[in-house]
Amino acid sequence: MMGTAPMLEVSVGRGADRPPEERGIPRDGVRLLVSTGREETAHRFPDLVELLRPGDLLVVNESQTVPASLPARSRIGEFLVNLSTPYGPGLWVGEPRWAPGKPGPLPLDVPSSLEAGGVPCRLVAGFPGIPRLVFLRSEGDLWNAMREVGEPIRYGYAARAFPLDAYQTLFARVPGSAEMPSAARPFTSHLVERLLSRGVAIAPIVLHAGVSSLEMTDFPLGAVPVFPEPFEVPGPTVRSILETRARGRRVVAVGTTVVRALESATDSCGLRPAHGFTRLYLRPERPVRSVDGLLTGFHEASSTHLALLAAFVGGTRIKRAYEFAAREGFLWHEFGDSHLLWADPDP
Amino acid sequence: MTAPPGDVPPVAVVTGASRGLGFALAGFLVAQGFELVANARDRSVLERSARELAKDGGSVHVVAGDVAEEATQLALLRAVERLGRLDLLVNNASELGPSPLLPLTEYSTRDLERVFRVNVVAPLELTRRLLPALKAAHGRVVNISSDAAVAGYPGWGGYGASKAALDLISLTLAHELREAGVSVVSVDPGDMRTAMHQAAFPGEDISDRPLPEVTLPFWAWLLNQDPTRISGHRFRAQADRWEVPES
Numbered sequence: 099m100m101g102t103a104p105m106l107e108v109s110v111g112r113g114a115d116r117p118p119e120e121r122g123i124p125r126d127g128v129r130l131l132v133s134t135g136r137e138e139t140a141h142r143f144p145d146l147v148e149l150l151r152p153g154d155l156l157v158v159n160e161s162q163t164v165p166a167s168l169p170a171r172s173r174i175g176e177f178l179v180n181l182s183t184p185y186g187p188g189l190w191v192g193e194p195r196w197a198p199g200k201p202g203p204l205p206l207d208v209p210s211s212l213e214a215g216g217v218p219c220r221l222v223a224g225f226p227g228i229p230r231l232v233f234l235r236s237e238g239d240l241w242n243a244m245r246e247v248g249e250p251i252r253y254g255y256a257a258r259a260f261p262l263d264a265y266q267t268l269f270a271r272v273p274g275s276a277e278m279p280s281a282a283r284p285f286t287s288h289l290v291e292r293l294l295s296r297g298v299a300i301a302p303i304v305l306h307a308g309v310s311s312l313e314m315t316d317f318p319l320g321a322v323p324v325f326p327e328p329f330e331v332p333g334p335t336v337r338s339i340l341e342t343r344a345r346g347r348r349v350v351a352v353g354t355t356v357v358r359a360l361e362s363a364t365d366s367c368g369l370r371p372a373h374g375f376t377r378l379y380l381r382p383e384r385p386v387r388s389v390d391g392l393l394t395g396f397h398e399a400s401s402t403h404l405a406l407l408a409a410f411v412g413g414t415r416i417k418r419a420y421e422f423a424a425r426e427g428f429l430w431h432e433f434g435d436s437h438l439l440w441a442d443p444d445p
Numbered sequence: 446m447t448a449p450p451g452d453v454p455p456v457a458v459v460t461g462a463s464r465g466l467g468f469a470l471a472g473f474l475v476a477q478g479f480e481l482v483a484n485a486r487d488r489s490v491l492e493r494s495a496r497e498l499a500k501d502g503g504s505v506h507v508v509a510g511d512v513a514e515e516a517t518q519l520a521l522l523r524a525v526e527r528l529g530r531l532d533l534l535v536n537n538a539s540e541l542g543p544s545p546l547l548p549l550t551e552y553s554t555r556d557l558e559r560v561f562r563v564n565v566v567a568p569l570e571l572t573r574r575l576l577p578a579l580k581a582a583h584g585r586v587v588n589i590s591s592d593a594a595v596a597g598y599p600g601w602g603g604y605g606a607s608k609a610a611l612d613l614i615s616l617t618l619a620h621e622l623r624e625a626g627v628s629v630v631s632v633d634p635g636d637m638r639t640a641m642h643q644a645a646f647p648g649e650d651i652s653d654r655p656l657p658e659v660t661l662p663f664w665a666w667l668l669n670q671d672p673t674r675i676s677g678h679r680f681r682a683q684a685d686r687w688e689v690p691e692s
Contacts, residue, residue: 185666191662224658235478326687
């Protein structure tokens with residue numbers, strides 16, 4: 099699926115090249131920009147406790163980041179295979195690239211043989227519409243190879259390699275994300291205790307995020323490809339959301355992955371439990387209705403995340419918020435600062 | 446997809462495998478280690494396609510002939526018997542009907558009968574003939590449907606009605622064969638740039654439609670689902686989401 103929404107021109111601030119812990123501040127010490135329909139205000143992440151009210155519901159992604167970047171080689175030389183999405187035993191979609199800061203596509207034939215993490219693999223097909231992704235059929239267990247020699251996927255903007263723990267959120271429980279669903283990264287157990295004591299509830303979904311590298315590449319203006327990702331919205335979470343809204347309380351998605359999962363579980367009859375793969379592209383012409391608030395990070399100008407944000411509150415508000423954030427020195431990327439967006443002008 | 450015991454490769458029969466969707470799917474199956482029995486009407490086109498499918502060392506067996514004819518069905522049965530198993534039957538070969546498309550009231554009875562013969566009766570007959578092998582392997586049947594089966598598009602009435610019938614046959618077979626461990630689904634692949642689609646719009650530019658390869662991620666997903674959980678369901682290969690039905 100190709101999204102064809104016009105590119106949103108937004109300000110881009112400085113990127114965080116390392117986790118806050120490595121900058122001398124705790125995980126929950128990052129800044130928090132709050133955007134309503136009226137204004138932007140700057141906070142600290144722990145202020146979330148006061149910004150939410152008893153009865154509000156946070157929906158979190160329980161997907162755990164896996165060390166999906168494997169050393170690889172074939173007759174073209176040595177490179178990396180970043181595993182994106184498992185389709186079944188021995189069948190993966192992955193991205194061969196030269197190095198963290200050096201993308202492909204690589205001159206690999208289809209079909210051809212390669213070795214990823216020591217496991218013989220066959221490149222069986224290109225991924226339709228996305229030249230740098232391929233289907234890999236493995237002759238051994240790539241999960242096992244990841245445990246043995248895998249590293250977290252990183253890109254050129256990261257200062258260096260960080261341990262896998264740096265890429266896990268407090269809620270991570272189900273292994274499967276190639277890249278950290280980073281919106282929940284600042285949550286600590288202490289902060290969650292304070293939220294629960296205040297009467298804020300938490301409910302889970304799972305969406306395993308694939309590689310995000312595509313978003314930084316040179317696709318035609320606005321034609322951002324969306325590939326399928328596994329997701330599950332369980333019955334109890336559906337009930338919590340419906341009850342929260344019936345009581346007039348607010349549902350806040352922690353991360354764009356949560357919005358994608360919830361919108362993917364919504365049909366003409368409303369929200370229901372769902373389980374499968376989604377490649378739903380949320381954009382301004384396809385508005386988001388399943389949540390009242392969205393807690394997220396600061397995203398690249400050409401990303402699908404940004405289209406989703408615009409789907410949620412409109413492009414004008416995103417432009418204004420990003421201008422404010424860049425001016426006030428908020429930090430971009432997965433180790434950066436947080437952004438709470440409310441759909442309602444007076445949440 | 447669950448591998449058969451030992452080193453025996455799984456076996457797939459794909460009808461209409463020489464071009465378009467059937468060819469793309471057949472290539473994907475071969476690349477994943479399936480032993481393929483490929484059928485299409487035109488022997489020379491089929492043999493050329495089979496050489497292409499086997500160029501990476503894959504194992505491809507050719508059965509040329511009209512899938513609506515008993516002789517072709519029996520030849521497919523013999524091929525399956527020789528290979529000793531059947532894990533996947535893809536009923537893909539389809540008859541569009543008159544080109545350009547005609548409104549239903551202008552359809553000849555002969556054309557309509559031919560469309561139903563190829564798109565409804567033949568897939569059922571083939572399933573029946575190959576059933577012992579399908580049962581033995583707890584195999585899957587995939588019937589290729591169309592959005593024309595539900596939409597009522599002008600001109601697509603004959604084709605659409607036959608695909609609607611095939612959808613119901615899929616659903617019914619799924620119930621009837623559940624005990625035997627055979628799974629049956631129908632798949633609407635969506636609009637694609639194929640010879641059949643071009644025949645429906647002769648002379649028109651259909652280059653805005655995606656190539657059949659656009660469905661490969663869907664097939665990768667479908668063939669890795671638990672067959673008993675998805676049996677009896679209809680999927681859209683180009684939909685925004687592919688869901689495992691609630692059990």
